[in-house]
Amino acid sequence: MFDLLPAVETHAERNPSDRGDIPQSPVSSAALAMVTSRALLRGGRELIIRHGDTCYRLRHTRNDKLILTK
Structure with missing residues:
Protein backbone atom coordinates (compact mmCIF):
# COMPACT_ATOMS: atom_id res chain seq x y z
CA MET A 1 0.00 0.00 0.00
CA THR A 36 1.98 15.24 3.61
CA SER A 37 -1.76 15.13 4.14
CA ARG A 38 -2.13 15.65 0.40
CA ALA A 39 -0.19 12.44 -0.25
CA LEU A 40 -2.27 10.53 2.29
CA LEU A 41 -5.61 11.77 0.99
CA ARG A 42 -4.53 11.47 -2.68
CA GLY A 43 -6.69 14.37 -3.80
CA GLY A 44 -9.73 13.31 -1.77
CA ARG A 45 -11.28 14.78 1.36
CA GLU A 46 -11.52 11.60 3.48
CA LEU A 47 -9.83 8.30 4.02
CA ILE A 48 -10.26 5.32 6.31
CA ILE A 49 -7.31 4.17 8.40
CA ARG A 50 -7.48 0.64 9.77
CA HIS A 51 -5.47 0.13 12.96
CA GLY A 52 -5.79 -3.46 14.16
CA ASP A 53 -9.51 -4.21 14.31
CA THR A 54 -10.55 -0.55 14.50
CA CYS A 55 -11.24 1.85 11.63
CA TYR A 56 -10.68 5.59 11.87
CA ARG A 57 -11.81 8.31 9.46
CA LEU A 58 -9.43 11.14 8.56
CA ARG A 59 -11.27 14.15 7.11
CA HIS A 60 -9.93 17.35 5.57
CA THR A 61 -12.46 20.06 6.43
CA ARG A 62 -13.49 23.19 4.55
CA ASN A 63 -11.58 25.17 7.18
CA ASP A 64 -8.37 23.35 6.20
CA LYS A 65 -8.28 21.27 9.39
CA LEU A 66 -7.72 17.55 9.77
CA ILE A 67 -10.12 15.59 11.96
CA LEU A 68 -9.50 11.98 12.98
CA THR A 69 -12.54 10.15 14.35
CA LYS A 70 -13.14 6.61 15.46
Missing part, protein backbone atom coordinates in the same frame (compact mmCIF):
# COMPACT_ATOMS: atom_id res chain seq x y z
CA PHE A 2 2.73 2.48 0.88
CA ASP A 3 4.40 2.04 -2.49
CA LEU A 4 1.58 4.19 -3.93
CA LEU A 5 2.67 7.15 -1.81
CA PRO A 6 5.52 9.44 -2.80
CA ALA A 7 8.79 9.15 -0.94
CA VAL A 8 8.61 10.35 2.64
CA GLU A 9 11.10 12.52 4.47
CA THR A 10 12.12 12.24 8.06
CA HIS A 11 11.29 15.18 10.29
CA ALA A 12 15.02 15.85 10.73
CA GLU A 13 15.55 15.98 6.94
CA ARG A 14 12.69 18.43 6.44
CA ASN A 15 13.45 20.61 9.48
CA PRO A 16 17.11 20.22 10.41
CA SER A 17 16.98 23.22 12.75
CA ASP A 18 14.14 21.82 14.89
CA ARG A 19 15.48 18.49 15.94
CA GLY A 20 15.00 19.48 19.58
CA ASP A 21 11.28 20.32 19.18
CA ILE A 22 10.08 16.72 19.26
CA PRO A 23 9.94 15.16 22.73
CA GLN A 24 12.40 12.34 23.20
CA SER A 25 10.93 8.88 22.73
CA PRO A 26 12.29 5.38 22.18
CA VAL A 27 12.41 6.22 18.44
CA SER A 28 14.83 9.02 17.56
CA SER A 29 13.42 12.03 15.71
CA ALA A 30 15.61 11.17 12.71
CA ALA A 31 13.67 7.90 12.31
CA LEU A 32 10.24 9.58 12.20
CA ALA A 33 8.80 9.55 8.70
CA MET A 34 6.90 12.58 7.43
CA VAL A 35 4.22 12.40 4.76
Whole structure:
Protein backbone atom coordinates (compact mmCIF):
# COMPACT_ATOMS: atom_id res chain seq x y z
CA MET A 1 0.00 0.00 0.00
CA PHE A 2 2.73 2.48 0.88
CA ASP A 3 4.40 2.04 -2.49
CA LEU A 4 1.58 4.19 -3.93
CA LEU A 5 2.67 7.15 -1.81
CA PRO A 6 5.52 9.44 -2.80
CA ALA A 7 8.79 9.15 -0.94
CA VAL A 8 8.61 10.35 2.64
CA GLU A 9 11.10 12.52 4.47
CA THR A 10 12.12 12.24 8.06
CA HIS A 11 11.29 15.18 10.29
CA ALA A 12 15.02 15.85 10.73
CA GLU A 13 15.55 15.98 6.94
CA ARG A 14 12.69 18.43 6.44
CA ASN A 15 13.45 20.61 9.48
CA PRO A 16 17.11 20.22 10.41
CA SER A 17 16.98 23.22 12.75
CA ASP A 18 14.14 21.82 14.89
CA ARG A 19 15.48 18.49 15.94
CA GLY A 20 15.00 19.48 19.58
CA ASP A 21 11.28 20.32 19.18
CA ILE A 22 10.08 16.72 19.26
CA PRO A 23 9.94 15.16 22.73
CA GLN A 24 12.40 12.34 23.20
CA SER A 25 10.93 8.88 22.73
CA PRO A 26 12.29 5.38 22.18
CA VAL A 27 12.41 6.22 18.44
CA SER A 28 14.83 9.02 17.56
CA SER A 29 13.42 12.03 15.71
CA ALA A 30 15.61 11.17 12.71
CA ALA A 31 13.67 7.90 12.31
CA LEU A 32 10.24 9.58 12.20
CA ALA A 33 8.80 9.55 8.70
CA MET A 34 6.90 12.58 7.43
CA VAL A 35 4.22 12.40 4.76
CA THR A 36 1.98 15.24 3.61
CA SER A 37 -1.76 15.13 4.14
CA ARG A 38 -2.13 15.65 0.40
CA ALA A 39 -0.19 12.44 -0.25
CA LEU A 40 -2.27 10.53 2.29
CA LEU A 41 -5.61 11.77 0.99
CA ARG A 42 -4.53 11.47 -2.68
CA GLY A 43 -6.69 14.37 -3.80
CA GLY A 44 -9.73 13.31 -1.77
CA ARG A 45 -11.28 14.78 1.36
CA GLU A 46 -11.52 11.60 3.48
CA LEU A 47 -9.83 8.30 4.02
CA ILE A 48 -10.26 5.32 6.31
CA ILE A 49 -7.31 4.17 8.40
CA ARG A 50 -7.48 0.64 9.77
CA HIS A 51 -5.47 0.13 12.96
CA GLY A 52 -5.79 -3.46 14.16
CA ASP A 53 -9.51 -4.21 14.31
CA THR A 54 -10.55 -0.55 14.50
CA CYS A 55 -11.24 1.85 11.63
CA TYR A 56 -10.68 5.59 11.87
CA ARG A 57 -11.81 8.31 9.46
CA LEU A 58 -9.43 11.14 8.56
CA ARG A 59 -11.27 14.15 7.11
CA HIS A 60 -9.93 17.35 5.57
CA THR A 61 -12.46 20.06 6.43
CA ARG A 62 -13.49 23.19 4.55
CA ASN A 63 -11.58 25.17 7.18
CA ASP A 64 -8.37 23.35 6.20
CA LYS A 65 -8.28 21.27 9.39
CA LEU A 66 -7.72 17.55 9.77
CA ILE A 67 -10.12 15.59 11.96
CA LEU A 68 -9.50 11.98 12.98
CA THR A 69 -12.54 10.15 14.35
CA LYS A 70 -13.14 6.61 15.46
